[in-house]
Amino acid sequence: MLLFRNIFAGLGLLLLATSAWSAPNLRPVRVGLPHVIMDRQYILVEEWRLYLQAKLHRPVEFVIRRKDSDTMDQLRLENLDFAWISDYPYLRLKRQQPYIRLVAVPLYQGKPYFRSYLIVPAADDQTTSISQLKGMVFAYVDPYSTGGYVHPRHELWMAGEDPRRHFSKTFFTWSNRTVIEAVAQGLADGGAVDGFVWDSLAKTRPDLTGQTRVFANSTEYGVAPFIANRAVSGGDFRAMRRALLGMAKDPEASQLLTRLNLDGFVPGKAKLYEYLAKMLRDMDEE
């Protein structure tokens, strides 16, 4: 029944939005969303799209890509106007394309920071540091994921290990949730995920997270930002920022935020990503 209520609410928003559109043939706004965060939450995504459509008074299209690298390509080809993108790709894009603008950053537990969680199967009650997983199988999220790739490698590097040879085998699962699944199954002996996703899943799928154990979490690093591409006009940029920042105050949208396990959006600052940049510099991977 909740599902239907949500759909009706969405339809209501859509009607409001339709009445607000003066020009019917406006070009839709295309927004890239990260698969790593939005994984399988299709109803939530649709409701959020309808919310943005109503706020922006224009059609909105969401484009969800399996890999962050795809989203980066689409931004480069200017097929996307906005994108919610992980911090690492943002850093790289920013360096290559300085016109990329930061629209907003989400607040997680009141702060614009994430942590990385290092997890092992629940049956493993010995491991307390990633160094102990030497010679094991390790699961990463995505080569552009801070929590699911950069941070665990940096940990090893700091401990004097070679991240490329420390494990007998590593593989990518291309989403945080599947890293948790791989570790829960025992396919991987350990894995790294964004703590935000693990915490969200712990509420909705405790059976899955229960099969894993978090043995370490990282220093805070900047949360994945919402960015605007070069072609986006100043008016559109401001409208999108307003829509995102206003979510926390809007009763409908704050429901969406709760389900996304976020507290709201704030205008971000570039120095949020300094720690990530440092890690990359440390490992000579900039």
Place this chain on the structure above:
Amino acid sequence: MKTFFDLSFRYKIPLWGSLLIVTTALAVSASLMLLDYDDLKQDLLISSSNLGRTLAKTLFSPLQQDDVWRVSEIVNAPLKRASGDNALQPEAILVVDKTMQVVVSTSPRAIPMLVGLRQLSSEYAALAAKIEEIHGDDSLIIDLPDSSRLYVVTPIADEGSFLGTLIIEYSRDMLLPRFYSAAWRGGLMGLLVLAVLLPINWYWGSRMSRPLVLLANRMGAIDSRGAAALQPEMYAYQDELGQLFDAYRRMIVEQERKEALERQMVQSERLAAVGRLAAGMAHEINNPLGGMLTAIDTLKSFGETDPRTAKTIALIERGLTQIGDTVGGLLVEARMKSRYLEPQDIEDVRSLVVPLARKKTLRVDWSASLAQPLPLQASLVRQILINLLLNAIHAADSRGRVACSVEFDAGILRMTVENDGKLLTEEQMTHLFEPFSPLSEDGHGLGLWMTYQIVQQLGGAISVDLHDGHMRFSVTLPSGTNT
């Protein structure tokens, strides 16, 4: 076993039928179950090879890109189907690379990646050896001896580039639940068939055996109390059993005829013996009797006798005369000559007896169809007819009925006399024609004896039977002429 074969057909036929039905039901059920098991196995072969081929094709690209997670997702998909609905679900799936090292397994805790297949267990080592012998790129089922599993092995290859091998494991036991459910259904059907057929068989068997049992019982009773008749409606069909019933019926008729004949012969022989004895004795008595009567005659005509002597002589004479009468009654002489029988003789007899009958207010039904004189001695025939009619009138109930019929046909004179009086018992019938019959209440009991003797001497026959519930005497006399 002997006791079983000694059982009545009433039980034996249904039992044999039941045995046959149960055996058939079991055999059919068993063969259906075997077929079903074969089908199941065939199903397994086809579906597992299909699964193997499909998975191997899908696995090629992720394996080439070393996308372990994608490989894991692909091999886990077939195991995630709802359990229970598909008994042909694999137990486990493994992907090994060219060097027989595990890339991914569906139970990574037991079979982690990077482990060599040969190091896992001796069974997997044997499997690895088998896999290395394989050439070609189609699915193959490997059935290792002493293994509880079947392995379906498919090479992961594309256009000559070989990346590794897909191994799908099936438990041999998984066929059992499906087999049991099929067997259960088959058994249930069998029971249903039995529940329908057995009562039909039992009914058919008892129906079949009933006439046989009846026949056997009747035949068993022949010796003891004489055979009882079998009604034709007891078994109305013309099959072998019907023929048996017919034969039995004919046999009974023959038997009764034979017995009647025997009884009759015994009776005639006895009567003949009694007749010879009586005639002999009559002659022996008649000779001295004639002498004694002549002596008394002489005594009466000569000599003076005092009254006492005369009285005594008269007494002796009466006694001797009575003896002579009695002996004369016994000694029936049919050889005296008289004229031939004419139709008027029969009418004379009628006019003699009708007044007597009228005294008892009896109805007399008379039917005489004699049209010409017959070469039979008229006085003897008249005596026979009078005797029989007098007896009938005597025996008939008051206001009753007496019937007489005389007819001549094919050289035989047939006379019947019938009355509606009390019936004779079996015992009375047996001694009917003997002299001094106890039936005679006021006569000397020689009437029927004499009649019998006359009929015998004329070469005819006399008999008594029941006709429409009345006693009927029949006399037949051959007349010596056929006209």
